[in-house]
Amino acid sequence: MPVRTVLGTRALNRATLARQLLLDRSDLPVLDAVAHLGGLQAQEPQEPYLGLWSRLRAFEPAALSGLLTGRQVVRTHLMRRTVHLVTSDDALAWRARHEAMLRQRVLGVYRRELEGINLGELAAAGRALMADGEPRTMTELARALAARWPAPGPRALGEMVISALVPMAQLPPRGLWRTKAGVRNVLLASWLGREVADLPADSSDPVGQALLRRYLAAYGPAASADLRAWCGLAGLPAAVAAAREELVSFRDERGRELLDLPDAPRPDPDTPAPVRFLPAFDNAILGYHDRGRIIDDDHRGLSVAGERVVLVDGRAAATWRVEAGTVTVTPLGRLSRADRTAVAEQGREVALFLSDNESDGVRVATSSE
Structure with a gap:
């Protein structure tokens, strides 16, 4: 399997958003x-x-x-x-x-x-x-x-x-x-009403292969270390080796090999990304060892501290919480006027969802608060 193109952070971000159903909302059944x-x-x-x-x-x-x-x-x-x-x-x-x-x-x-x-x-x-x-x-x-x-x-x-x-x-x-x-x-x-499946006696690790494919479908392109960070298993080396010929390979900007499914979506890096409000401990962030595709290293700790984050242009740009029925957004840095407007609009939608359409209260704080 030849090593292919280097994928930059923005390309990986858009691939993650697409796989995570965060680039366009999906019509999939729950x-x-x-x-x-x-x-x-x-x-x-x-x-x-x-x-x-x-x-x-x-x-x-x-x-x-x-x-x-x-x-x-x-x-x-x-x-x-x-x-x-x-x-x-x-x-x-x-x-x-x-x-x-x-x-x-x-x-x-x-x-x-x-x-x-x-x-x-x-x-x-x-x-x-x-x-x-x-x-x-x-x-x-x-x-x-x-x-x-x-x-x-x-x-x-x-x-x-x-x-x-x-x-x-x-x-x-x-x-x-x-x-x-x-x-x-x-x-x-x-x-x-059904028994837990036994592990097959197969050195190629078919269950691990299934996990690998499912992971790449929802998180790829990704490195073995990212797969390990998501599931907690030790990198699934036998599964990766067995499936390697079916996969495509890239490199990230750090030189890590990234594996992916051949036909999985990898949108243009310039694809617009809407504002999205994520829950605490969302796997779109926690599902990687290298979370730089979606959150800056300076803010990495937020993802394990239970903070809910707001994605602006696909990246963690604010935290949010609900106080007395109002969605309060605290930017992690400066937001442009257009971004603040988009965050406020989506915040109102979150407030309506959480209140059964009884309240659309939202407050976007300044980054210095």
Whole structure:
């Protein structure tokens, strides 16, 4: 596969916006949009609604809530050991491939507490406790396990079982539109009525290949390090090697090799990009190791701090929040008059969406505030 053109930051930005449905809003059904995006990060339960509103025309929150209660999408620990909203099919197909990473990430936090604990026995005990199908909070499950393993403390036990050892789903009403509810867990297979797929005994890593193609469709062109940053897996080298002949290759301005699907959209760098309001922890930013295509290095910390950002000309140019029903935008630098007007117009649309058309209040602060 010959190495091809160098893609500049602006070219990568426009490709990202197109793949992320942020260049033009899409008419995709909600389920198809969740699948295309490879899921949405969802530890903040209402944020996926904002993410889909920014990407889909005529998005109705009830459609996503209906998919959750209808068990077509599910909230579960997956990529990067964070809670993601993914299609049920993807949750079942991808969960086993993520398990080793999930274990290692929990051990990275609780290794000392879990030292000497047989994780196989802990997993079996967790499954046995959940086998009755009754939803349980992490605290309830951890206290039951602590009767057998008192030393680690309930937090370490609960985190290991729920987010790593035993595939779980977080049940509605958690994650429903405008609903506040605690986390109640149930076995993923029990909730979905289907078993988690076993990993194929294939050294080419077919599940990894599927992840690679899905990632490139929604995030490419991208480097192996970007793929790793999105899913938390170790770069999927066997999958990349097996799929390499089907892919095209570019370089970025730093000289990194970028892989891509041959027919995926790579718009002209001068394609106009509309203002977009992103939710907290949006994967359009977090889904890369090199986030420079969409956010300046000086502001990189915003993406992991839970700040909602506003894209102007495709780049993070402001943060936003809701205060007393008003959308307040704080620019990260100077905005032109035209940009401020466009931000205010889109902010009014956000306010109307969040208030069921009861308020269109928006305030764009000056960059010095």
